[in-house]
Amino acid sequence: MAVKVIIEKVARPGLSAQQVREVAGAHPDVLAHLATVDTERLIVGDAVALGHDPGDDAEFRANVFDPVTNRGVELRGTLDRPEQALVLPTAYRPNPGQEELAAAAEILRADPRFPAGDDVIVYRPMPPLADVENPDGTTTRRPTLGVYTPSDESRKHRIVAVDVAGGTVDWSPAGVAAHHPGDCESHLPVGIDPLRDRGGPDQVRLRVVDGDTELWNAIVVRPRASSPQNPGDGSGVELRDVRYRGRIVFRQAHVPILNVQYEEDGVTYRDWQNEETRFSATGDDPVGWGWRLCTKPPRTILERADNDAGNFQGVAFHYADGELRIVSEIAAGWYRYASEWRLCDDGTVKPRFGFAGVRNPRTCMRHRHHVYWRFDFDIEGSANDVIEQFNDTGSTIPQPVPIVQEVSRKRKAPARYWQITDKASGRGYQIHPGEHDNTTDPYGVSDLWFLRHHPAELWDGNPGPNNQARLNRFLNGESLTGTNVVVWYAGHFRHDQNDPEPHQGHIVGPDLIPVP
Incomplete structure (x- = not known):
């Protein structure tokens, strides 16, 4: 009898991003520290329950960040009483998300110094941020973007910093200028836009x-x-x-x-390691987008030739010869990583x-x-x-x-x-x-x-x-x-x-x- 790989939707205990936003918007200590009244612009995420076998009263931690004031706080509380969470200032700064990057790219492309040509690619570089300190001690948040111009033999890459709130571009940010006039690596990036996220569950139960x-x-x-x-x-x-x-x-x-x-x-x-990027996976999606049971081995950038393309983002499963591969490709700037687990029939x-x-x-x-x-x-x-x-x-x-x-x-x-x-x-x-x-x-x-x-x-x-x-x-x-x-x-x-x-x-x- 053939081995079967089964995946099923399963709920995840914790607070959703919207629940975190609501808690933050109603908490006077959060608003006082961030010096903001516009809670819709806050960057928040899900708050997963901590600990083994978390119950309704499990602990959680959540970061709440205002990209305009460039300040953040951490909430520490329990799922049953999130409104009573302790609020602590934090130096943690989240990386730019897709909406913030898209806004930065729009400002960049409208800049008169942006190079002409259909072959210009705007991509996500390293480091993700190039914040600048102001004379009054505050800092301005500035996501970075890479500009790849293949036709410019003298300077194919430029890394810029974009003040999204101010609508300005710094074409020579301190400490993050491109260090090589040509190309490193052979794979051509696809730019900052991933495949459209069609939803799908954040987690599944796997059974072999x-x-x-x-x-x-x-x-x-x-x-x-x-x-x-x-x-x-x-x-x-x-x-x-x-x-x-x-x-x-x-x-x-x-x-x-x-x-x-x-x-x-x-x-x-x-x-x-939370930015999913494209790779090749052929098969079915039994629980929705982002989860694929493959009929042949998936191919990440490690197996592909000279491009950064693919037909899938998420997690792919492929079973063969007594081993289940669980595979995803993730991006961080110009880096591409294959995140993988292999579960063998003998327990290895x-x-x-x-x-x-x-x-x-x-x-x-x-x-x-x-x-x-x-x-x-x-x-x-x-x-x-x-x-x-x-x-x-x-x-x-x-x-x-x-x-x-x-x-x-x-x-x-x-x-x-x-x-x-x-x-x-x-x-x-x-x-x-x-x-x-x-x-x-x-x-x-x-x-x-x-x-x-x-x-x-x-x-x-x-x-x-x-x-x-x-x-x-x-x-x-x-x-x-x-x-x-x-x-x-x-x-x-x-x-x-x-x-x-x-x-x-x-x-x-x-x-x-x-x-x-």
């Missing part, structure tokens, strides 16, 4: 069934709704409540942090992340990508976990070393792999590093973090001027023996176009192998 046996049961969240957001910048394809043969494996698994570091000039970026989980890009003025410079997975293991339940590091001692059997309190680790000798098991049953998973995952440099901080679970530790907070991962702030010496454990796992990829080894479309990620 072999005859009368349910192999996998999980909630899959598409990138546009992945947590953390508001505050936070998404996490690609997110898995929740993952069960293999009826037993819980993960409560949550995703990639909350993604960084880029340039070696030559020290420029760094914190990439967002293969998280994968691929790196590519479209034409731009920077990626021909040597740089490193740092991707940070977060695995909230719930082996046999949400507590009673044990962590061990298996060292290579020269014998045929690696030597286990218990890890009893919160700590970070690097992938270097004698460590070979790590194991998380339930203290009573002995069941669990081993984490085996991928062949190309490499080890950290000083900017990447570390390779693994073993932490005690806390609902709010989904993101490292405002990363600061160099965007470096701040996961060490979660290390406070808490015990890990017989507790609820979270593991952060980092992969590091060096992209060098002058290196003879293939770089375009490189993929990293560990293998998570079940311990029966």
Whole structure:
């Protein structure tokens, strides 16, 4: 009997963006801090319930931002009493959304300095913002846009900053000018306009069934709704409540942090992972737009030739040879990433992340990508976990070393792999590093973090001027023996176009192998 892949709509606990807006508009502390009375211009998002098995009184956090005053606050409350939420000022600034980018592009194209020609492309560059400080201490929010002019041999790329509220364009914003007169990468960008979002659910329940046996049961969240957001910048394809043969494996698994570091000039970026972009997927959409069961392998930019096009945005599923691939392509500026999970019939989980890009003025410079997975293991339940590091001692059997309190680790000798098991049953998973995952440099901080679970530790907070991962702030010496454990796992990829080894479309990620 053939294996069946089934996806079904499922509700998500939390507050909708409209509910967050209504709470903010009625909260005097929000309006006082933002110094605004126009709540319709506020940038808000959904507020997902925090914690395991959230109920009606679950906690939530939500960011509310005014792009005109360039101020933001964070709401911290409970779903049953959102109007009583605590209001705290925050330095978090959300990236421009599609409406804000479209308004900026309209101003840009109306500028008399905008180049003529039908081949000019307006695209989303890095960094996403180029705010400017005013003499009175306030700041003006300015989304950035890239202007690609193929016919201009002397300067194909320009990066500009647009004051949407003021209707002006800065053609030479400080610190974000194009760094290369030609093209880096071969893929031609499609511009700032994605495929029209036709709706569809934010998440689905996935079931993989072999005859009368349910192999996998999980909630899959598409990138546009992945947590953390508001505050936070998404996490690609997110898995929740993952069960293999009826037993819980993960409560949550995703990639909350993604960084880029340039070696030559020290420029760094914190990439967002909630912008779905085009890729090729052939099949049916049983629950609506954004979810596709494929009849043949989907093709992201890693498999395509020289374009940034495609017929689909969202999450695609394809099963073959004992393995289900869950695939999406996401964009951050000129970067394109493949966010993927592979669920095998034997219980193995293969998280994968691929790196590519479209034409731009920077990626021909040597740089490193740092991707940070977060695995909230719930082996046999949400507590009673044990962590061990298996060292290579020269014998045929690696030597286990218990890890009893919160700590970070690097992938270097004698460590070979790590194991998380339930203290009573002995069941669990081993984490085996991928062949190309490499080890950290000083900017990447570390390779693994073993932490005690806390609902709010989904993101490292405002990363600061160099965007470096701040996961060490979660290390406070808490015990890990017989507790609820979270593991952060980092992969590091060096992209060098002058290196003879293939770089375009490189993929990293560990293998998570079940311990029966």
